[in-house]
Amino acid sequence: MAKYIMALDAGTTSNRAILFDEKAGIVSVSQAEFPQYFPEPGLVEHDAEEIWASMRRVAVQAMEKVHAGYEDIAAIGITNQRETAIVWEKETGKPVGNAIVWQDRRTADFCDQLIANNETAFFQDRTGLIIDPYFSATKIRWILDHYEGARERAEKGELLFGTVETWLIWKLTGGRVHVTDYSNASRTMLFNIHTLKWDKDILEKLDIPGAMLPEARESSCIYGATDPELFGGPIKIAGAAGDQQSALFGQTCFEPGDAKNTYGTGCFLLMNTGEEPVKSSNGLVTTIAWGLDGKVEYALEGSVFVAGSAIQWLRDELKIIDNAPQSEAIAMSVFDSAGCYVVPAFTGLAAPHWDPYARGAVLGLTRGVNRAHLVRATLESLAFQSYDVLKAMEQDLGKPLGTIRTDGGASSNNFLMQFQADLVNEKIDRPACVETTAMGAAFLAGLASGFYKDKEELKKFRVSGAVFTPSMEDADREHRINMWHKAVDCVKGWAREGE
Numbered sequence: 001m002a003k004y005i006m007a008l009d010a011g012t013t014s015n016r017a018i019l020f021d022e023k024a025g026i027v028s029v030s031q032a033e034f035p036q037y038f039p040e041p042g043l044v045e046h047d048a049e050e051i052w053a054s055m056r057r058v059a060v061q062a063m064e065k066v067h068a069g070y071e072d073i074a075a076i077g078i079t080n081q082r083e084t085a086i087v088w089e090k091e092t093g094k095p096v097g098n099a100i101v102w103q104d105r106r107t108a109d110f111c112d113q114l115i116a117n118n119e120t121a122f123f124q125d126r127t128g129l130i131i132d133p134y135f136s137a138t139k140i141r142w143i144l145d146h147y148e149g150a151r152e153r154a155e156k157g158e159l160l161f162g163t164v165e166t167w168l169i170w171k172l173t174g175g176r177v178h179v180t181d182y183s184n185a186s187r188t189m190l191f192n193i194h195t196l197k198w199d200k201d202i203l204e205k206l207d208i209p210g211a212m213l214p215e216a217r218e219s220s221c222i223y224g225a226t227d228p229e230l231f232g233g234p235i236k237i238a239g240a241a242g243d244q245q246s247a248l249f250g251q252t253c254f255e256p257g258d259a260k261n262t263y264g265t266g267c268f269l270l271m272n273t274g275e276e277p278v279k280s281s282n283g284l285v286t287t288i289a290w291g292l293d294g295k296v297e298y299a300l301e302g303s304v305f306v307a308g309s310a311i312q313w314l315r316d317e318l319k320i321i322d323n324a325p326q327s328e329a330i331a332m333s334v335f336d337s338a339g340c341y342v343v344p345a346f347t348g349l350a351a352p353h354w355d356p357y358a359r360g361a362v363l364g365l366t367r368g369v370n371r372a373h374l375v376r377a378t379l380e381s382l383a384f385q386s387y388d389v390l391k392a393m394e395q396d397l398g399k400p401l402g403t404i405r406t407d408g409g410a411s412s413n414n415f416l417m418q419f420q421a422d423l424v425n426e427k428i429d430r431p432a433c434v435e436t437t438a439m440g441a442a443f444l445a446g447l448a449s450g451f452y453k454d455k456e457e458l459k460k461f462r463v464s465g466a467v468f469t470p471s472m473e474d475a476d477r478e479h480r481i482n483m484w485h486k487a488v489d490c491v492k493g494w495a496r497e498g499e
């Protein structure tokens with residue numbers, strides 16, 4: 001009898017393999033960072049071969065730690081950084097160039113052209129998305145435009161496209177299976193989220209050959225089995241979902257109205273809207289949450305590009321903290337941010353502003369602002385940005401969201417969680433196990449392989465770890481939010497040519 005589900009969590013900066021037991025308890029974890037490439041300001045790349053090699057290594061290590069063989073693993077579930085575009089040769093498995101990462105802004109001008117051509121409503125109606133370099137479509141087009149003969153080869157079926165889960169499944173199955181799941185497909189800006197098909201009109205508009213696209217399937221189903229050489233024998237691959245949808249599933253947000261906010265590299269607020277796709281009028285995107293049991297469920301999503309990575313900036317560039325957890329005590333050593341506001345728009349602003357030309361700024365500096373104020377203001381910026389997407393979501397829904405479930409690396413910061421509860425004036429509920437992204441993938445794979453019984457059983461696995469209750473005065477809250485918005489207005493359009 002298999003004892004575990006193995007979740008492979010392919011993050012933006014690191015890969016993780018986690019083994020879960022039959023009660024969704026973590027029995028083994030192995031993690032490794034992989035290199036980030038920044039060829040020019042605004043450009044972010046990964047080497048897909050490095051992602052694969054590192055993921056393969058951590059998977060083997062996680063199994064070795066508990067002396068697990070392939071027969072001990074009921075199934076593998078994959079969750080991944082979304083939108084990142086990889087194009088590789090079908091014959092050799094060699095990528096044609098580096099993967100273009102979701103944060104990369106190189107296609108901003110092309111997106112501007114699409115917007116100027118009044119394509120916004122068309123793309124939103126079909127894909128649920130807002131035209132932005134963030135999504136895969138324009139990145140794929142860029143690759144086809146910039147590598148000699150790439151488009152012709154793609155048309156002939158010689159080149160394949162995939163986001164990271166597609167690439168990993170392809171590698172895991174020894175090049176036999178070329179699939180994506182609906183949640184990942186819905187982030188490409190090529191997928192019609194209503195018909196569940198690659199949209200022919202969009203492919204034509206963007207000059208992307210359909211032949212290079214993977215087959216889109218449910219998020220919880222058996223895609224294939226691993227090449228026996230990898231783990232000593234075949235293991236079923238039975239689940240896949242984009243990291244944010246996976247976290248939504250891992251937080252057991254199964255009912256319409258259930259919402260979670262993840263504080264990782266970026267912040268991502270998602271709310272389950274059930275079988276109805278809800279169209280946003282406030283800068284949010286409509287996305288597929290998952291395909292499961294013959295049904296597709298949707299989510300409304302607000303993304304913030306820079307959150308935890310602003311804390312890394314404090315650590316690695318400014319060098320004013322030694323590690324991320326230390327930011328909590330430093331922030332709490334001062335009463336407030338002394339009027340200082342940090343807008344970490346390092347890669348532009350996402351929801352609800354959608355300005356690829358915004359850049360970061362520190363505002364309100366006075367002679368008395370010190371290191372602790374700056375650290376505090378940076379942490380606060382995670383909560384302010386989340387506040388903006390939360391309010392946009394409430395406007396779309398016409399009602400308050402209620403308690404918000406949180407997770408992600410930075411959610412372990414108690415100062416941040418309390419400040420977030422204060423700003424949104426709602427309770428924040430952090431689970432005991434914040435590995436919800438990996439848990440979601442494990443749940444999806446566990447359901448498809450029969451390792452877990454049903455959603456009711458999964459709900460029991462989510463245990464609340466801490467609840468933060470708002471305690472800020474209304475006037476105080478209002479003042480801070482006004483000042484934050486003033487700061488955001490200052491950074492908009494900063495990097496636009498000629499301005």
Ligand code: ADP
Pocket residue numbers: 011012013014263264265266307308309310311312324325326327328408409410411412413
């Ligand atoms: P991802 O999955 O996006 O790679 P994680 O969920 O692993 O990210 O979270 C890592 C991020 O959280 C890093 O950017 C790090 O700076 C931030 N982080 C981790 N711990 C803390 C903390 N205690 N306070 C603030 N930020 C933190």
